[in-house]
Amino acid sequence: MKSQIKQLGRHSLIFGFGDSLKGMIGFMLLPVYTRFLTPADYGQLELLRTTISVLLVIAAQGIGSAFFRSYVFIEKELNASANDLISTSYLYILLSAFAVSASLYLFSGEYNAFIFGSGTSEILVKITAVSLCFEIIMLVPYQVFRAKMESVKFITLSLVHFFLQLALNIYFVTVLRMGVKGILMGNAISSSVMVVATFLMIKKHLVLKISGGVLKDLLAFGFPLIFSSLFYWMLQMSDRFLLQKFSSTHELGLYSLGTRFASVLPMLIVFPFQKVWGAMSFQVAARDDARETFRIITTYFYLLLCFTGAGLIIWSPPVIKIIAGREFWDTHKVIFPLVCANVGSGMLLISGFGIYMLKKTKYISLFVGLSAAANIALNLTLIPVYGMMGAAYVSFASNLLLNFLCYRLSQKVYFIPFDMPRLLKISLIFLAVSVSSTLLHPSNVMADVLYRLFLTALFFGGLIISGFFEYTEIRSMKNAYGRLLEQPGFSNKFKYAYELIIGQT
Structure with missing residues (x-):
C-alpha cells in the first residue's frame, strides 16, 4: 500500500510538469497583463480563450482520449499497426482542425458581433481561429509521446513552447504595445512553431492514408x-x-x-x-x-x-x-x-x-x-x-x-x-x-x-x-524531520526533502 502511494506521488510530479507549463504561462504573465491591459481587455482575452477551449473539444471529437485505448489494443482488436493509428489520428485531426478553424475565420464578423457587439475588432477573432487550428493539430503528437513514454521529448517541447510563448507575449505587449492582439499573435506564432517541430518528430510514423477501421474504432470510443x-x-x-x-x-x-x-x-x-x-x-x-x-x-x-x-x-x-x-x-x-x-x-x-x-x-x-x-x-x-x-x-x-x-x-x-x-x-x-x-x-x-x-x-x-x-503519522514526521536535519548542507537537505516527497527514501 505504501509503495502504491509513493509511486502515485512520484509519477504525478514527473508527468504533470510538462502539462502544467501551459497553465503556468498565463499566471506568470499576470504582472504584464494587469499592467498593460484594462480589466475589460482582460475579459475580452478570456472570452477568446474560452472560445478556443470549447471549439477544441468539438474538433478533437474525443480522439485524444480514444488514442490511448486504441494504442494498447490496436494489434489485437483491429489487426493494425501503431503507425496506422498515428497516421489516421493525425490526418483526421488535421482535417477537423481546418474545418473548425476555417468556420470561425469565415464567420468571424458574425461571431464578433454576437459576443462583443460592435466595440471589438474582428481581427482578434480571426487570429483566434488561426491559433485554434495549431492547438488542435498539436493534440495527436503529444498523445504519441505520452503513449510511447517519451517523456524527454514531451518535456523538451513543452519547455520550448513555454519560453517561446513567454518571450513573444512580453515583446508584443510591453515593447510593441499591441495589447490583446499581441497576446493572440504570440500564442499563434509559438503554436505554429510547435506544429512544425512535432510533425518532424512523428513523421517517421506517418503515411498518407486514413484507415477506416481504425477511425471507426477511435470515433466509437471518443465521439x-x-x-x-x-x-x-x-x-x-x-x-x-x-x-x-x-x-x-x-x-x-x-x-x-x-x-x-x-x-x-x-x-x-x-x-x-x-x-x-x-x-x-x-x-x-x-x-x-x-x-x-x-x-x-x-x-x-x-x-x-x-x-x-x-x-x-x-x-x-x-x-x-x-x-x-x-x-x-x-x-x-x-x-x-x-x-x-x-x-x-x-x-x-x-x-x-x-x-x-x-x-x-x-x-x-x-x-x-x-x-x-x-x-x-x-x-x-x-x-x-x-x-x-x-x-x-x-x-x-x-x-x-x-x-x-x-x-x-x-x-x-x-x-x-x-x-x-x-x-x-x-x-x-x-x-x-x-x-x-x-x-x-x-x-x-x-x-x-x-x-x-x-x-x-x-x-x-x-x-x-x-x-x-495519528500517533504513527506523528512519529514518521518526527523521524523524517530528524533525518532532514542530519543532512549536511542545504543542497543535501533539499535533495532529501525532494526524495521524501516523491517517495524514494
Whole structure:
C-alpha cells in the first residue's frame, strides 16, 4: 500500500510538469497583463480563450482520449499497426482542425458581433481561429509521446513552447504595445512553431492514408465523450459568456483574473495527480487492502487540496496588490468561492471512482449535464443582480452538486470507508482560516503580513489541536524531520526533502 502511494506521488510530479507549463504561462504573465491591459481587455482575452477551449473539444471529437485505448489494443482488436493509428489520428485531426478553424475565420464578423457587439475588432477573432487550428493539430503528437513514454521529448517541447510563448507575449505587449492582439499573435506564432517541430518528430510514423477501421474504432470510443466534455465546459466556463451578456466586460476581467489565481490549485495539485490516478487507481483496486488504501489517499489528497487552497485565499489579496494595477484589486473578492469550487472539482477524481470501477460511466454525462443546467439557471438568475460574486458562488454550488451526485452513486456500487471525522476536521479548519482572511484586512502592511502568517500557521495548529494526526503519522514526521536535519548542507537537505516527497527514501 505504501509503495502504491509513493509511486502515485512520484509519477504525478514527473508527468504533470510538462502539462502544467501551459497553465503556468498565463499566471506568470499576470504582472504584464494587469499592467498593460484594462480589466475589460482582460475579459475580452478570456472570452477568446474560452472560445478556443470549447471549439477544441468539438474538433478533437474525443480522439485524444480514444488514442490511448486504441494504442494498447490496436494489434489485437483491429489487426493494425501503431503507425496506422498515428497516421489516421493525425490526418483526421488535421482535417477537423481546418474545418473548425476555417468556420470561425469565415464567420468571424458574425461571431464578433454576437459576443462583443460592435466595440471589438474582428481581427482578434480571426487570429483566434488561426491559433485554434495549431492547438488542435498539436493534440495527436503529444498523445504519441505520452503513449510511447517519451517523456524527454514531451518535456523538451513543452519547455520550448513555454519560453517561446513567454518571450513573444512580453515583446508584443510591453515593447510593441499591441495589447490583446499581441497576446493572440504570440500564442499563434509559438503554436505554429510547435506544429512544425512535432510533425518532424512523428513523421517517421506517418503515411498518407486514413484507415477506416481504425477511425471507426477511435470515433466509437471518443465521439460520445464530446457531450460529457461539452457539459463539463458549460459547468466550468459558460459563466464567462453570461457575465459578458448580463454584467460587464470589466467585471468579466476581474472574474477571469480570479479564476487564474484559483487555477493554481488544479495546476499544482489536481492535474499532476490526475495524470497517473486513472491507471494507478485500478491497480490499487486489485489489492486486498484497496479500500484502506483509498481511504488514506483520500484523506491526504483532501488535506493537500485544502491547505493549498487556504494558502491561495489567504495570500491572494496582497499578491494581487503587488502584481496588478489598482483597477484589478477587487479581484480578491471572488477567490474564496472559486478556490472552493476547484477543491470540489479536484475531489471528483476520488468521489466518483466507483462509477469508473464498475463501468457506470453513462451516469457521468447525466450528472455533469444536471450540474451544468443548474449552473446556467442559477447564473441567469444571480449574475444580473450580483455580478461576478453571483457567478463565483454558483460555480462552487454546482461543483458541490456534481460531487454529491457522483459520491452517492459511487458509494452504492463501490463502497470506500472514507475517514469522515478527519475529513470534517480538515473542512472546518479550512473554512475557519479562509473566512477569517476575507473578513479582516489590516491597513498596515506589516500587520497584514503577520495576520496572514498567523492564519497559515493556524491551519497546522488546528490539525494538531483537533487531534487530526495519528500517533504513527506523528512519529514518521518526527523521524523524517530528524533525518532532514542530519543532512549536511542545504543542497543535501533539499535533495532529501525532494526524495521524501516523491517517495524514494
